[in-house]
Amino acid sequence: MFSDLKIKNLTFKNRIVLPPMALDIASEKGEVTAKLIEHYRIRSQGIGLIIVEHSYVSRNGKAHPCQLGIYDDELIKGLEHLAREIHREGTPVGIQISHAGGRALMSPCGPSGTLSKYLSRFGQKGPVKGSKKLSKESLRRIVNDFAQAARRAQLAGFDFVEIHGAHGYLLNQFYSPLTNLRRDEYGGTLEKRLRFPIEVIKAVRGAIGENMPIFYRLGADDRLAGGNSIEDSIIAARLLQNAGVDCLDLSGGICGYLKNGPEGFFAYMGKAIKPVLDIPVMVTGGIKTGIKANEIIADHSADLVGVGRTLLQDSEWVSKQWLKMKSNQSLIEEKDYMISV
Incomplete structure (x- = not known):
């Protein structure tokens, strides 16, 4: 886990990631706050890369009252300050961009008029009342919202952008057969359910150019009967790669x-x-231990390992794991020396 990794022109000094976690400590307008900057700054030391929490791409795509925003050029200055403070520690940083869809605070919308009972909204079971079925014209606007958000991320100095397609948000709602009940070119088969996410990916690529990496968080397993399975996501993963994704961030749970x-x-x-x-x-x-993180890398289950809540509790976790590894290596070398003598 302490080996480097290169994605396009970006090199990470190790494989440990602070993954995106919704903190809800931005301003009500989605602006970067001092508290948010300090949160990321103290977790920047020694880590391979940081993915800043999901940031809403349009005003009606907001999921939380104090969610970080990236929907307007006026927010670029604060985002630039955030990226700069993380870069001071020598750490690459990206930002996750998202639209809440049927989980939005205001004007919930989605692939279908009323979303499936399996989609919860802030812990509430049952259909999302008042959810509006998105027209093709609305889909085109949202595609552009994602593209413009990615452009802002690039202008603010982020090293890469991650598109959020998991956890029951809009792109996940299109991918999952539990929430996508459409009968047009955006629903039905797996390929049709992925049409909208792929349109977003291609628009983002057009906005940021070829050199900036695109990560995609895929809800790879709905973990509910009738939902997407790993077998589906093996196919989806190849389609996302072909669409221009440079790193696939796997998660699950609709x-x-x-x-x-x-x-x-x-x-x-x-x-x-x-x-x-x-x-x-x-x-x-x-993931709580360096042993488990290293095991996941070593057995080729992943190239990068996200350590989230553990780093929330202990901001020095990475440096502690490094010291443990160095200590263990010293003991091994000392043992080998004694045997050779």
Whole structure:
């Protein structure tokens, strides 16, 4: 996990990632705050890369009251300050961009008029009332919103951008058969359900050029009967790679991110999907120890490992793992020396 990795022209000094986690500590307008900058700054030391939490690409795509925003050029200055403070520690940083769709605070919308009962909205079970079925014209506007958000990320100095296609947000809603009930070119078969996410990817690529890496967080397993499975996502992963994704960040759970489970509970996704791709794969999932993170890399389940809540609790976790590894290496070398003598 302490080996380097190169994606396009960007080199990461190790494979440990601070993944995107919604903090809800921006201003009500989505502006960067001092508290948010300090959160990322103290977790920048020693880590391979940081992905700043999901930032809404349009005003009606907001999921949380104090969610970070990237929907307007006026927000670029604050985002630039955030990226600069992280870069001071020598750490590459990207930002995740998203649209909440049927989980939006205001004017919820999605692929279908009323979303499936499986999609929760801030923990509430049942259909999302008042969810509007998106017209093709609205889809084109949202595609452009993603492209403009990526342009702002580039102008603010971020090294890469991650498109959020998991955890029950809009792009995940299109990909999942549980929430996409359309009968036009955007629904039905797996390829049609991926049409809208792929349009977003291509528009983002057009906005930022060929050199800036694009990550994509894929909801690879809905973990519910009738939803997307790993077998579906093996096919989807290849389509996303062909569309221009440079790194696939695997997660799951159409009702939102899972907070409980055995350490490395999403590693099975990488084990199945990584062999069919030519691009790096990232997994997260309750990783608490350097031993587990290293194991996931060593057995080729992933190229990058996201360590989230553990780093929330201990901002010095990376440096502690480095010291443990160096200490263990010294003991091994000392043992080998004694045997040779």
